[in-house]
Amino acid sequence: MRDEYIYVAGWKDLSLVDVIEATSFTVWMNFCNFNCPWCSNAHVAKGLEKKKIRIIELYEKVREASDFIDYFHVTGGEPTLQPKALYKIFKMIYDNLDLPNSLDTNGSNPEYYSKVVNMIKHVAIDIKAPFSKPQLYAKSTGLNIRAINFFIPRIKKSLDISLDVDFFELRTTLVPNIIGEEETLMIARDLLPIVNRGKKRIVFVIQQFIPYSNIASEEYRNTSRTPPDLVIDIAKKVAEILPIEIYHRTLEYGTKKCKVTFSKVRHT
Numbered sequence: 001m002r003d004e005y006i007y008v009a010g011w012k013d014l015s016l017v018d019v020i021e022a023t024s025f026t027v028w029m030n031f032c033n034f035n036c037p038w039c040s041n042a043h044v045a046k047g048l049e050k051k052k053i054r055i056i057e058l059y060e061k062v063r064e065a066s067d068f069i070d071y072f073h074v075t076g077g078e079p080t081l082q083p084k085a086l087y088k089i090f091k092m093i094y095d096n097l098d099l100p101n102s103l104d105t106n107g108s109n110p111e112y113y114s115k116v117v118n119m120i121k122h123v124a125i126d127i128k129a130p131f132s133k134p135q136l137y138a139k140s141t142g143l144n145i146r147a148i149n150f151f152i153p154r155i156k157k158s159l160d161i162s163l164d165v166d167f168f169e170l171r172t173t174l175v176p177n178i179i180g181e182e183e184t185l186m187i188a189r190d191l192l193p194i195v196n197r198g199k200k201r202i203v204f205v206i207q208q209f210i211p212y213s214n215i216a217s218e219e220y221r222n223t224s225r226t227p228p229d230l231v232i233d234i235a236k237k238v239a240e241i242l243p244i245e246i247y248h249r250t251l252e253y254g255t256k257k258c259k260v261t262f263s264k265v266r267h268t
């Protein structure tokens with residue numbers, strides 16, 4: 001077989017945190033078409049930490065770990081920026097191992113995504129601001145308004161495609177000075193007509209901002225993390241809007257399902 005390569009920052013044979021309530025072999029693929037100033041994987045996204053490895057070599061590592069994990073999970077950066085390599089590794093695993101594929105994407109590449117969606121069982125898509133506030137989406141992703149006006153319809157298309165995936169995880173991070181309670185509730189309202197069309201498992205995770213040392217922007221590295229009780233409080237309010245499972249993710253309490261659940265009675 002001709003050598004084919006993939007650019008990765010690294011991998012973890014056994015991760016407990018990348019897919020909710022499951023274990024995974026997680027690989028971090030390089031490069032990203034967004035430039036989120038608060039990105040905690042900036043070294044991955046910018047290709048500062050980069051290895052070129054043979055896809056067959058990565059496949060062998062996954063195969064060896066496959067008895068002990070629930071998913072093969074690909075994150076980044078933005079994995080769809082290496083379309084041939086991603087397709088190849090997903091296909092090898094789909095065809096040869098009894099192990100479901102999982103993808104973490106920013107949703108910017110629906111045409112490509114639709115080509116791999118039948119090979120995955122879990123997808124996570126970050127919603128970085130309300131769709132009705134393109135200025136805010138631009139700020140949160142470090143893109144200009146022209147670019148984000150191009151990307152927003154594409155992200156929405158990716159959400160539609162995701163309704164066919166067995167386990168669809170939506171995520172929003174509470175980015176200081178960009179995404180607070182009001183913006184998160186707007187996102188929840190944006191998502192309502194989409195999740196209402198879903199027939200499979202859909203969850204929404206409200207995430208604490210954590211000033212990791214890998215963040216490229218000094219401003220965000222020096223910002224305090226979101227108070228955990230605020231994350232929980234916002235998750236409870238989101239649960240009043242969306243009829244799906246809501247989770248909150250904080251350093252202090254881990255990833256927990258919100259105790260408040262959507263009440264049909266209040267909404268009829």
Ligand code: SF4
Nearest residue numbers: 032034036039077106
């Ligand atoms: S889309 Fe994700 S990987 Fe890319 S810059 Fe934003 S947070 Fe980082």
